[in-house]
Amino acid sequence: MASQLSILSNLSNEYMTMTYKGVDLKILELSKAFGDKKILQQLDLELAPGEFVAIVGRSGCGKSTLLRLIAGLETPTSGGVLIDGEPLGKLNQSARMMFQDERLLLWKRVLENVGLGQRGDWGPQALWALEQVGLADRAHDWIASLSGGQRQRVALARALVSQPRLLLLDEPLGALDALTRIEMQRLIEDIWQKQQFTTLLITHDVEEAVTLADRVVLLEAGGVELDLPVPLPRPRQRGDAMFAALVERILERVLNSKNVSRKQTANQQYIYSNN
Amino acid sequence: MNKILNKKQINLLAPWIVPILLILIWQVLAQIGWISTRVLPAPIAVLKAGIHLASTGELYKHIYISTVRAMWGFIIGGLVGFGLGLLNGIFRWSELLLDTSIQMLRNIPHLAMIPLVILWFGIGDTGRVFLVAIGVLFPIYINTYLGIRTVDRGLLEMGKIYGLSFWELFWQILLPGALPSILVGVRFALGIMWLTLIVAETIAANSGIGYLAMNAREFMQTDVVVFAILLYALLGKLADAIARLLETKLLQWHPSYQF
Ligand SMILES: Nc1ncnc2c1ncn2[C@@H]1O[C@H](COP(=O)(O)OP(=O)(O)O)[C@@H](O)[C@H]1O
Numbered sequence: 424m425a426s427q428l429s430i431l432s433n434l435s436n437e438y439m440t441m442t443y444k445g446v447d448l449k450i451l452e453l454s455k456a457f458g459d460k461k462i463l464q465q466l467d468l469e470l471a472p473g474e475f476v477a478i479v480g481r482s483g484c485g486k487s488t489l490l491r492l493i494a495g496l497e498t499p500t501s502g503g504v505l506i507d508g509e510p511l512g513k514l515n516q517s518a519r520m521m522f523q524d525e526r527l528l529l530w531k532r533v534l535e536n537v538g539l540g541q542r543g544d545w546g547p548q549a550l551w552a553l554e555q556v557g558l559a560d561r562a563h564d565w566i567a568s569l570s571g572g573q574r575q576r577v578a579l580a581r582a583l584v585s586q587p588r589l590l591l592l593d594e595p596l597g598a599l600d601a602l603t604r605i606e607m608q609r610l611i612e613d614i615w616q617k618q619q620f621t622t623l624l625i626t627h628d629v630e631e632a633v634t635l636a637d638r639v640v641l642l643e644a645g646g647v648e649l650d651l652p653v654p655l656p657r658p659r660q661r662g663d664a665m666f667a668a669l670v671e672r673i674l675e676r677v678l679n680s681k682n683v684s685r686k687q688t689a690n691q692q693y694i695y696s697n698n
Numbered sequence: 699m700n701k702i703l704n705k706k707q708i709n710l711l712a713p714w715i716v717p718i719l720l721i722l723i724w725q726v727l728a729q730i731g732w733i734s735t736r737v738l739p740a741p742i743a744v745l746k747a748g749i750h751l752a753s754t755g756e757l758y759k760h761i762y763i764s765t766v767r768a769m770w771g772f773i774i775g776g777l778v779g780f781g782l783g784l785l786n787g788i789f790r791w792s793e794l795l796l797d798t799s800i801q802m803l804r805n806i807p808h809l810a811m812i813p814l815v816i817l818w819f820g821i822g823d824t825g826r827v828f829l830v831a832i833g834v835l836f837p838i839y840i841n842t843y844l845g846i847r848t849v850d851r852g853l854l855e856m857g858k859i860y861g862l863s864f865w866e867l868f869w870q871i872l873l874p875g876a877l878p879s880i881l882v883g884v885r886f887a888l889g890i891m892w893l894t895l896i897v898a899e900t901i902a903a904n905s906g907i908g909y910l911a912m913n914a915r916e917f918m919q920t921d922v923v924v925f926a927i928l929l930y931a932l933l934g935k936l937a938d939a940i941a942r943l944l945e946t947k948l949l950q951w952h953p954s955y956q957f
């Protein structure tokens with residue numbers, strides 16, 4: 424039954440990708456420094472429309488900064504971001520962002536939170552988004568009466584309501600308990616397959632990255648250290664041998680490369696080529 | 699089992715047991731002559747004085763005058779404090795320019811200004827309203843400023859991502875986020891409002907509840923004095939109840955006002 428459903432959704436995936444709903448995202452030689460602290464250096468990364476890419480990397484390596492640059496909340500020191508071939512303006516209109524703290528307005532009810540910033544008659548659209556995350560029946564409740572997982576689902580609905588073409592997720596599930604997290608992963612995958620937005624997910628959980636992403640990118644010393652496709656069929660099984668091997672491989676790379684900075688490797692290559 | 703009172707009724711009645719008991723003891727002590735009526739008249743005597751004042755219409759006149767003074771002082775001081783709090787909470791340049799000065803002025807006890815205020819305005823209403831306004835200004839200012847300052851910056855950033863304009867950010871995020879703190883300021887300010895008025899009216903006035911008390915003192919009408927004091931307490935309690943009502947109405951969303 425489940426596999427039949429996944430075949431169906433895969434079929435609709437293929438159909439949907441032809442309509443190019445997600446943005447084509449290109450990050451070109453992007454550098455960002457705060458004062459003289461260089462965070463990102465000459466970073467290149469491309470996401471095809473509708474692609475789901477997960478970014479892993481040690482804390483403080485600049486993952487959030489990268490996402491904020493793509494959202495247009497920070498301006499790059501050099502280099503830039505192309506959305507469907509167009510240079511990114513001040514604020515990325517096609518993008519919606521989700522954070523670890525759900526950033527809901529406690530003084531608005533669930534439905535009003537979901538409709539935040541929407542113009543015109545947004546009610547039905549907001550209700551649709553709440554249905555997507557399975558919380559339509561809580562539309563008129565206060566945020567304070569929801570559990571952590573439910574709040575994160577409201578935040579997801581809020582991100583979905585404008586039918587974004589790029590979804591930026593900054594460790595959105597980091598604060599949830601293990602069971603709720605798996606539920607949310609399924610929900611995100613499900614909605615992504617239906618809506619086909621391009622997705623960039625930051626996570627510190629390598630298993631989560633392998634469960635959800637088409638590609639897993641390891642960020643290290645300001646650049647892309649590893650860019651690994653995940654060729655497993657969806658929905659992915661955690662018990663699967665291939666799955667475990669992939670997780671193992673990425674984890675090892677994260678741990679091994681942690682003391683090697685990119686500059687050093689670059690220097691070594693330089694010396695090597697001089698020889 | 700046959701319960702006469704349910705739990706809710708007990709919760710409602712319990713706070714009144716001690717005050718009622720105290721008044722009863724007071725009445726008894728006054729009646730058997732343990733307390734001289736010149737020091738403290740019996741509760742019944744105080745009640746009679748109140749009824750007498752009410753029957754001549756004098757009572758309402760004084761209450762009305764005091765309330766009007768309190769309201770004007772509160773409105774003027776509150777608006778100025780609120781406005782300055784918003785300005786300094788939102789704009790860095792304004793905070794840089796004004797906050798230190800306001801903090802310095804705040805350290806002057808406003809009641810210490812009474813002689814100066816009398817020199818400036820005479821003993822008319824303007825001086826009293828001015829004093830109340832000054833007293834009310836600072837708690838409202840501080841709490842508005844802090845309230846705005848402590849609104850989660852992440853929420854503002856989120857608002858920007860969702861395309862809110864400056865005024866939308868203000869009405870939908872900053873102001874409601876600061877509201878719990880602002881209402882704390884309002885409650886403080888209401889207390890200060892009455893306190894200031896009592897002092898201002900007893901020192902220099904020809905009407906109002908404070909005047910009623912001072913006038914009665916000259917004629918040794920202890921019962922009227924006590925009645926005036928109780929009246930202040932009652933009006934203070936009323937103001938507090940209004941502030942509470944405001945909180946429960948405006949902060950329905952707040953976790954501490956739910957369930
Ligand atoms: N606005 C800022 N000003 C100065 N330094 C910053 C700023 N934002 C982030 N940083 C620094 O940039 C580095 C990367 O931060 P971040 O992108 O949040 O890392 P990550 O999300 O990978 O944990 C950190 O060392 C952080 O202190």
Ligand SMILES: [Mg+2]
Nearest residue numbers: 486487488593
């Ligand atoms: Mg981060």
